[in-house]
Amino acid sequence: MTGLAPAASPAASASEDLLVVDAAQKHFGGVAAVSDFYMTVKSGSVTGLMGPNGAGKTTLVNLISGLIHADSGSIRFEGQSIEALPAHQIAALGIARTYQNVRLFAGMTVLEQVMAGSFMRREASLWASFLGLPKASSRLAQLRAEAMTLLERVNLVNRAQVLAETLSYGEQRRVEIARALATRPRLLLLDEPTAGMNAQESAGIGELTHLLRDDGLTVLMVEHNVRLVRDFCDRVTVMNFGRLLVSGTPVECIDHPDVQAAYFGKRADAERIRSLR
Numbered sequence: 139m140t141g142l143a144p145a146a147s148p149a150a151s152a153s154e155d156l157l158v159v160d161a162a163q164k165h166f167g168g169v170a171a172v173s174d175f176y177m178t179v180k181s182g183s184v185t186g187l188m189g190p191n192g193a194g195k196t197t198l199v200n201l202i203s204g205l206i207h208a209d210s211g212s213i214r215f216e217g218q219s220i221e222a223l224p225a226h227q228i229a230a231l232g233i234a235r236t237y238q239n240v241r242l243f244a245g246m247t248v249l250e251q252v253m254a255g256s257f258m259r260r261e262a263s264l265w266a267s268f269l270g271l272p273k274a275s276s277r278l279a280q281l282r283a284e285a286m287t288l289l290e291r292v293n294l295v296n297r298a299q300v301l302a303e304t305l306s307y308g309e310q311r312r313v314e315i316a317r318a319l320a321t322r323p324r325l326l327l328l329d330e331p332t333a334g335m336n337a338q339e340s341a342g343i344g345e346l347t348h349l350l351r352d353d354g355l356t357v358l359m360v361e362h363n364v365r366l367v368r369d370f371c372d373r374v375t376v377m378n379f380g381r382l383l384v385s386g387t388p389v390e391c392i393d394h395p396d397v398q399a400a401y402f403g404k405r406a407d408a409e410r411i412r413s414l415r
Contacts, residue, residue, distance in 0.1 A: 154180050154181050154182075155178045155179070155180060155181070156179055156180065156181040156215065156216060156324065156325055156356050157177075157178065157179040157202065157213070157214070157215055157325060157356075157358070158177075158178050158179075158212075158213070158214045159175060159176060159177040159178075159198070159201075159202070159211070159212075159213050160176060160211055160212045160213070160214070161174050161175070161176065161210070161211035161212070162174075162175045162176075162198070162201060162208045162210075162211035162212070162213060162221070163175075163208060163209045163210045163211050164194075164197055164201060164206065164208050164209055164380075165209055170379075170380050171194045171197040171380050172194045172197050172198055172201065172208070172380045173194075173379070173380040173381050174211075174381060175194070175198065175211070175377065175380065175381060175382055176382050177198075177375050177382065177385070179325070179356060179358050180356070180372070180373065181356055182351060182354065182356055183351065183356055183357070183372040183373060184347045184348065184351050184356075184357045184359065184370060184371050184372050185356075185357065185358050185359070185371060185372065185373050185374070185375065186359050186360075186361055186367040186371035186373070186374040186375070186388065187199075187358060187359065187360045187361070187374075187375050187376075187377070188360075188361065188362070188367060188374055188375070188376045188377075188391065188397075189376055189377040189378050189383070189400070190378060190400055193377045193378050193379065193380065193400075194377055194379070194380040195329075195360045195377060196238060196329055196360065197380075198377070199235065199327050199329050199358075199360060201213060201221070202220075202228075202233065202327060202358075203225055203228060203229075203233060203235045203327060204220070204223055204224055204225035204226075204227070204228040204229075205225055207221060207222060208221045215228075215231060215232070215233060215325065216231075216232075216324075218231070220233075229321060229323075232322070232323050232324035232325060233323055233324075233325045233327065234255075234318035234319070234321045234323035234325070234326050234327070235318060235326070235327035235328070235329065236311070236314045236315060236318055236327070236328050236329055236331060237314070237329055238329045238330050238333065240307070240310045240311060240314060241314070242302045242303060242310060242313060242314065243302070244303060245301070245303075246301070246302060247298065247299050247300060247301055247302065248289065248294060248297050248298050248299070248300055248301075248302050248305070248313055249282070249285055249286065249289065249298040249299060251302045251313050251316075251317050252285040252288055252289060252313065252316045252317050252320050253281050253282060253285045253320070254317060254320075255285075255316075255317035255318060255319070255320030255321050256281045256284065256285070256320045256321070284320070285298075285316075285320060286298060288316040288319050288320055289316055291316070291319070291346075291349065291350075292312040292313075292315055292316045292319075292346060293312065293342075294309060294312055294313065294316065297309065307334050307335070308334075308335050308336075308339040308342075311331055311332075311335070311343070312343075312346075315328070315331065315346070319350075319355075323355065324355065324356060325355075325356045325357075325358065326350065326355055326356070326357050326358070327358050327359075327360075328347075328357060328358070328359040328360065328361075329360045330360050330361060330362065331343050331359060331361070332344075332361065332363050332366060333362075337365075340363055340365075340366050341366070341369075343366070344366050344369060344370035345370075347359065347370055348370060351372075359371065364392060367388050367392070368388045368389065368392060369388075371388050372387075373385065373386070373387065373388075374386065374387065374388050374390075374391040374392075375391075376391050376394075376397050376400075378400040383396055383397060383400060384396060384397060
């Protein structure tokens with residue numbers, strides 16, 4: 139099928155490729171969670187990463203973000219090899235992420251949660267901050283203003299002073315995204331950002347990814363929501379048993395028989411796909 143890359147095809151290395159995963163391998167004991175995996179993410183795109191449960195999607199995101207390291211293969215971000223770097227260095231290079239399960243700081247307001255994402259860009263020294271020196275106070279005011287701008291972007295500016303744990307699940311997801319954006323990433327990794335959301339909330343996340351893309355951000359989104367992937371992703375990569383299955387446009391991948399066999403084999407899922415056409 140035109141536009142689809144077979145599982146044996148290596149990841150291309152072109153100037154517009156912001157992220158290139160090349161023959162990545164990760165084993166846990168005798169289990170290959172990621173095996174000889176290839177993927178590219180184009181700069182300025184919203185790319186979907188799909189696959190059935192246990193396919194290795196979160197493991198791959200953990201490899202990219204540096205929480206774990208690949209056994210072999212390479213991961214390149216803007217041409218630089220990052221597969222051996224620790225997570226904080228990868229974050230400093232411009233990769234931010236969210237998680238499958240909401241991870242917010244207890245007892246902090248929405249505004250404070252987002253400001254916490256700016257810690258890597260702190261310019262004032264610890265002593266200056268502790269003593270409340272003018273430089274530190276000025277920097278704090280700047281970070282607060284930036285955080286409010288991000289909360290406006292994710293439609294939570296009116297919730298800035300509310301304790302984050304009191305928000306709805308969908309709102310907490312948006313707080314996580316705003317906190318990740320506070321690091322000023324060039325690549326944002328979203329691990330199942332619409333899990334547990336209704337259709338309206340999910341569509342709102344999809345619309346947000348397009349706003350971020352239009353602002354110049356690149357998004358890689360792990361997602362099971364077929365409608366969201368179809369409507370909002372520019373390209374899709376599908377993995378199964380840790381390997382690349384197919385890549386291409388959303389419709390090409392959703393309609394591909396190998397994807398339907400691996401991912402949509404259940405009768406209810408097959409009927410849902412037909413309803414999307």
